Amino acid sequence: MNTETHTVETWNIYGAHQLARKLQLPELDRWDWGIPDTGPGIEALGDVKGLRVLDVGSGLGRHAAHLAALGAEVTAVDASPAQHQRALARYPDTPGLHLVCADAVAHLRDADPYDLIYSIGSMPYLNPDRLLPALANGLKPGGRLVFTALHTNSHGTGPSAEVTRRPEILRLPGTTEDHPVDMWVLTPQLWEGLLLQHGLTMDSVTAIDSPKPDNHLSYRLYAGRRPQHVPSGPRISAPPPPNTALGST
Numbered sequence: 001m002n003t004e005t006h007t008v009e010t011w012n013i014y015g016a017h018q019l020a021r022k023l024q025l026p027e028l029d030r031w032d033w034g035i036p037d038t039g040p041g042i043e044a045l046g047d048v049k050g051l052r053v054l055d056v057g058s059g060l061g062r063h064a065a066h067l068a069a070l071g072a073e074v075t076a077v078d079a080s081p082a083q084h085q086r087a088l089a090r091y092p093d094t095p096g097l098h099l100v101c102a103d104a105v106a107h108l109r110d111a112d113p114y115d116l117i118y119s120i121g122s123m124p125y126l127n128p129d130r131l132l133p134a135l136a137n138g139l140k141p142g143g144r145l146v147f148t149a150l151h152t153n154s155h156g157t158g159p160s161a162e163v164t165r166r167p168e169i170l171r172l173p174g175t176t177e178d179h180p181v182d183m184w185v186l187t188p189q190l191w192e193g194l195l196l197q198h199g200l201t202m203d204s205v206t207a208i209d210s211p212k213p214d215n216h217l218s219y220r221l222y223a224g225r226r227p228q229h230v231p232s233g234p235r236i237s238a239p240p241p242p243n244t245a246l247g248s249t
Contacts, residue, residue, distance in 0.1 A: 003165060003182045007125045008079050010170055010179045015082025017172050018060075019089075028066045033148040034121045034219045038208050044146055044221060048072040051115040054138065056104045056147075057122025061087035061097070068096035075100055075114075077107050105130055108138035115140055119147040121219065124183040128163065128191075132198040139226040145200060148208065148219045150185050156216035159187045163194065188220055200224045 031042035049071035055064040058076030060083070068074045077100045078084050084101035091097055100107060104126065117135055135145055152158045153168060160166055165182040172179070186194075192202040206221040 004126060007181050010181050011080040012082040013179060014170065014172060015080050015084075015086055017175075019082065019086055021174060023173075025060065025062065028062050031063065031066065033208055033221050034150075035208055035210055035217060037211055040206060040208075040221065042066075044206075044223065045116065045118060046144075048116065052112070054108075054111075054114045054117045056117060056119040056135075057125070058087065058099075059083050059122075061091050061099060063120060064099075065091050065094055065097050068094055072096060072116075074098065075107075075111070077102055077104050079103050105134040108134040111138060113140040114138055114143060116144050116146070118145070121148050121150065123147045124149045124185060125181065126184075127165070128184055128186075128194050132194055132200070136199045136226055139200075141226055142228040143226050145195075145224045145226075146222070148221050149191065150183060150218075151207070151220045152216050152218040153185070154210075154215055154217045157185075159185050159190075161187065161190075163190055188222075191220075191222055195222075195224050200226055 030037075032038055033040070033044070045067075048067050051072050053064075053067055053072045053074045055061075055067075055074060055076040058064050058078045061076050064074045064076035073096050075098045076087060078087070079102060081101055084099060087099050091099065117139060123131065139145060150168070163184065163186060165184050167180050168183045168185070170179045170181050171177065188205045192205075195202050201224055203223045203225060204221075206223075208219040208221055210217040
């Protein structure tokens with residue numbers, strides 16, 4: 001089974017589990033990028049009013065709905081049917097919010113360019129050599145890419161020194177059940193090199209660490225952009241997508 005297809009199947013298990021739990025999470029009162037009670041928050045995105053925005057791996061859709069309420073036109077894409085079902089049940093008719101169940105790369109191939117693309121912890125589940133060309137083409141010149149990626153897992157294992165996937169564990173909330181998934185857990189230098197390779201620039205990298213002293217979990221928040229001088233021309237071809245791609249919490 002394709003690595004990304006297996007990941008989607010795992011997120012389907014996760015989504016079905018959450019649907020069965022019928023847990024009603026509140027709307028966001030504070031934006032975080034993967035670890036609660038840490039900074040930065042929504043200010044990392046800047047003013048979103050009037051922008052075309054894409055949420056990659058949108059899951060339940062709370063972050064996307066929050067941006068729609070601020071005046072953005074937000075497309076929330078998730079490849080997991082179960083995760084998409086959760087979002088549809090919660091946001092059946094929200095102004096400015098468009099919920100799409102699709103492979104992110106396939107969606108970007110056909111969509112009009114976005115002003116802003118963001119992702120909360122989901123990009124490392126996709127092969128960056130497949131995803132980043134699509135993201136570069138899917139941004140308007142001057143458009144921004146903001147995403148978090150796992151840097152150190154809760155056991156203290158840091159990033160890989162080469163661009164390769166590795167096994168990580170997804171744990172279903174409310175259970176002790178673990179599900180193995182493959183992720184690209186890379187150093188900031190590797191992420192920056194990949195962005196440059198695919199026509200994007202890196203503006204900043206921010207460390208986001210767990211506030212709990214016994215938890216080594218750490219993310220990095222990456223902010224990049226498509227250079228303004230790059231003309232809108234024929235789109236660069238990306239490798240063909242598998243049947244499905246990505247899910248999110």
